[in-house]
Amino acid sequence: MNESLVMSPRQRALEVTDRLQSIYHAEVSHFRAPGACLTPVDELILTVLSQSTTDTNSWRGFQHLRASFPSWDDVADAPLAEVEHAIHACGLAHQKAPRLQAILQRLRVEQGAITLDFLADRSPMEACDYLTSFHGVGRKTAACVLLFALGMPALPVDTHVLRLAWRLQFIPNGVTAARAHDLLEALLPPNAYLAFHLNIITHGRQVCHARHPACERCCLFDLCPFGQTRT
Numbered sequence: 001m002n003e004s005l006v007m008s009p010r011q012r013a014l015e016v017t018d019r020l021q022s023i024y025h026a027e028v029s030h031f032r033a034p035g036a037c038l039t040p041v042d043e044l045i046l047t048v049l050s051q052s053t054t055d056t057n058s059w060r061g062f063q064h065l066r067a068s069f070p071s072w073d074d075v076a077d078a079p080l081a082e083v084e085h086a087i088h089a090c091g092l093a094h095q096k097a098p099r100l101q102a103i104l105q106r107l108r109v110e111q112g113a114i115t116l117d118f119l120a121d122r123s124p125m126e127a128c129d130y131l132t133s134f135h136g137v138g139r140k141t142a143a144c145v146l147l148f149a150l151g152m153p154a155l156p157v158d159t160h161v162l163r164l165a166w167r168l169q170f171i172p173n174g175v176t177a178a179r180a181h182d183l184l185e186a187l188l189p190p191n192a193y194l195a196f197h198l199n200i201i202t203h204g205r206q207v208c209h210a211r212h213p214a215c216e217r218c219c220l221f222d223l224c225p226f227g228q229t230r231t
Helices: 009-024 040-050 055-068 072-077 080-086 093-111 117-121 124-131 139-149 159-167 177-187 190-206 225-230
Strands: none
Touching: 009 177, 009 190, 040 055, 040 093, 040 139, 055 080, 072 093, 080 093, 117 124, 124 139, 139 177, 139 190, 159 177, 159 190, 159 225, 177 190
């Protein structure tokens, strides 16, 4: 048996994190426009817009939304059709626009202003629970806000992360994305969450594709039970 495969899942996860970082050097800026600095509310809106679309389309829609309205208050109060038009590039605008307005309006009522800065004073669990109480905000979206905008320990699990976590057998096949958040966060130290998340996504897009994974040129082949079984 390959010696790499008898390592514990935690050891292999750490090795995967280090190996991918040495290859891709992924940073948050690679997934944003250069110089972008987002508040927690910005990050929440952008991540909602990113659901079921590409980074390019979600960023285009977010930029158009910001350019179309002077403030988040104006987005909250705008005619729904205008918000839908502004985020058209993201797709599912008829679904996303009312969700965005509901989030913004509720924040203004509950906090007296459209802000999520108060979450910095809460525990990661409390902050996650608050964010997921909004319609259309799941664990992955909440984790993005916590990790990218608030610097809290959270590991967002998107389709790429979930697929590679199954294939690398960090989690059992068929485990849901919601459960995968807990399992992967327990598997890795918090200081590895960001690198693991970003580089796994990059590797999933470039090599470990959903339908036709390029196992023959994969830098993780010796660590991957799926790849070795497949070939």
